[in-house]
Amino acid sequence: MRILSTSTEDLEICSRLLKDGDIVAIPTETVYGLAANALDSKAVEKIFKAKGRPADNPLIVHISDIAAFEDLCVPTKEAYMLAEKFWPGPLTMILPKKPIVPTIVTAGLDSVAIRMPSHPTAKKIISLCGVPLAAPSANISGKPSPTRAEHVISDMKNNPFVAAVVSGGACECGVESTVVSLTGEHPCLLRPGAVTVEQLREVLPDLTVAQAVLQSLPETEKALSPGLKHKHYAPDAETVCLCGSTESAVRYIENHKDGKKTVVICFDGEQSSFADCETIAYGSPEKPETLAENVFDALRKADVSGCEKIYVRCAPPNGTALAVYNRLLRASNFCVINTEELI
Ligand code: TXA
Ligand code: MG
Numbered sequence: 313m314r315i316l317s318t319s320t321e322d323l324e325i326c327s328r329l330l331k332d333g334d335i336v337a338i339p340t341e342t343v344y345g346l347a348a349n350a351l352d353s354k355a356v357e358k359i360f361k362a363k364g365r366p367a368d369n370p371l372i373v374h375i376s377d378i379a380a381f382e383d384l385c386v387p388t389k390e391a392y393m394l395a396e397k398f399w400p401g402p403l404t405m406i407l408p409k410k411p412i413v414p415t416i417v418t419a420g421l422d423s424v425a426i427r428m429p430s431h432p433t434a435k436k437i438i439s440l441c442g443v444p445l446a447a448p449s450a451n452i453s454g455k456p457s458p459t460r461a462e463h464v465i466s467d468m469k470n471n472p473f474v475a476a477v478v479s480g481g482a483c484e485c486g487v488e489s490t491v492v493s494l495t496g497e498h499p500c501l502l503r504p505g506a507v508t509v510e511q512l513r514e515v516l517p518d519l520t521v522a523q524a525v526l527q528s529l530p531e532t533e534k535a536l537s538p539g540l541k542h543k544h545y546a547p548d549a550e551t552v553c554l555c556g557s558t559e560s561a562v563r564y565i566e567n568h569k570d571g572k573k574t575v576v577i578c579f580d581g582e583q584s585s586f587a588d589c590e591t592i593a594y595g596s597p598e599k600p601e602t603l604a605e606n607v608f609d610a611l612r613k614a615d616v617s618g619c620e621k622i623y624v625r626c627a628p629p630n631g632t633a634l635a636v637y638n639r640l641l642r643a644s645n646f647c648v649i650n651t652e653e654l655i
Contacts, residue, residue: 313469314476315461318433322478327440329475335359337450337464339480341431342402342489342505343457343608344464345374345447346474350384353414356446360416362473364453370419371446372404372489373426376438384413384444385424388494393515400430402485402506406493417446423495433480449488450477456545456608456643459483463612486605487635492519501525504635506604525638526629528646544642545608547615549575551622551644556651558585564651565589565623572620577610579625590617597627603636611643 316322316336326336333355335348346362348355350373360367375381378395385407387395394405409424418424429435438445449457450464458464461479468474490505492512501509501521512519523529550572554561562585565576576586580602583591594610595602614622626648629637641648 313465313471313474315465316476316478318478318480323433323436323440326437326476326478330355330437330441330445331443334475335362335473336475337458337461337468337477338434338437338445338447339431339461339478339483340374340429340434340447341483342429342485342487343459343483344450344461344477345434345445346450346468347374347437347445347447349441350374350417350444350446351412351414352443353416356414356416358473359446359448362468362471363448363451365448366453367416368419369448370421370425371417371448373413373417373424374434374438374445374447375426375428376400376435377428380444381426381428383410385409385426390494390499390516394492394494394512395428397515398507398511399428400435401428402430402489403427404489404491404503406491406495406502408495423493425491427489431480431484433478437478454544454546456547456611457488459486459605459608463608466612482605482609484605485601486607486609487639490635492516504638506601506632506635508631509634510631525634526641528641545611545639546643546645547611547622549615549619549622551611551624551640551647553624553626553640553644553648554651555626555628555648556653558582560651561623561625562586564649570621573618574621574623575614575617575619577614577622577624579627582625589623590619597633600627600631600633600636603627604632607636607639 404427452467485506490507491503493500499516576589594606627633
C-alpha cells in the first residue's frame, strides 16, 4: 500500500489508480473512506473484500456536483432543499436509484445513498477522477472508523486489495455522515451525524428518527438501513458506557472492580477523579463536537493499550452528542449504565 500526500502530483496518482479500477483510502471531513469508481463493479467488489464487509450492506456514493446527483438518482423536492442547505458537507441522502448505479453498490436495493463531501482533498479527488466514488469508512468491518491516516494504515497495511492511502490529517467531524432516507412517506433519520436532527427539522419539520438509532433492533425487525444491524465500531476490549455524574461513575467503577486491566475514556477534566485507572480524555460534553472528533481515536487508543475493559463516559444524546451516543451504543453492544440510578 502506497502512502500518498495531498500534493497535486500525489492526488493525480490517486485519481489514476481509481480510474484504473484500484481502491484508495481518502480523507473526508467525517472519516477516512475506502474509495472506488462507483460505476465499476469489479473495483467496488475489492472494497467489500478489503473490509470483509457483508455483501448486503450498501455503500455511499460520493459526488462533487449536482449534475452527478441527477445522473445517479431521482431527487425529490426535499432532496434539493437539503442539498441547498447542507452540501457540500456531512449529510447522506437515500433516494430511488437510476439504472447506471451497479447492483453491488446498493446491495440489490432500489435506492442509493449519495453524499457530496466538503473536504477539499476529497472534492479534488472526485473532480480529478470525473466519476462518482463509492466509499465506506476505511476500517476493517466491525472496527471503530478511521479518523486519522494512521488508523487506516493500522487496519489496511498488509491488505492486498488497497492500493494506497492519501494522508490528509485528522478528520474534522470524526463521526460518519448523517444519513436521511427520502424514499418513504416521511423523511427518516437512519444514522445521526454532524448535521443534527434539530438542523434537519428546520428544513424538514416532519423528519422521523428510525428506532434503531437509539435501540438495538429485535432479531425479527427488518432494518431500514442494512448497516444498522451489523456489528459496529467495536474495540477488542469489553466496552461499557457510563451515563451520569463524575462522582456516580467513580463509585460505580470502584464497586465493580474485577481485576481486569481497565481504561476509562473520560471527559476533559475528569482524569484525576479516575486516578486508579488509566484514562484517555476525549473532549467536553459542553462541546459535543470535541467528543465526536475524538471518540473513534480514543476507542482505538484504548485497544492499543492492551486493556481488557473500557468504560466510556457518555454525554446526554442531544445535538451532535446524539451521533456520539449512537456509535458508543454499538461499540458497547448496547451495554449502557445510568450510574445515577445505582446510588
Ligand atoms: O461519512 C460517511 O458517510 C463515510 C465517509 C467515507 O463518507 N462513509 C460511511 O460509509 O460511513 P459506511 O459504508 O461506513 O456507512 C454507510 C451507511 C451504512 O449504514 C449503510 O447500510 C447505509 O449507509 N446505506 C447505504 N446505502 C443505503 C441504502 N440504499 N438504503 C439504506 N441505507 C443505506
Ligand atoms: Mg462504516
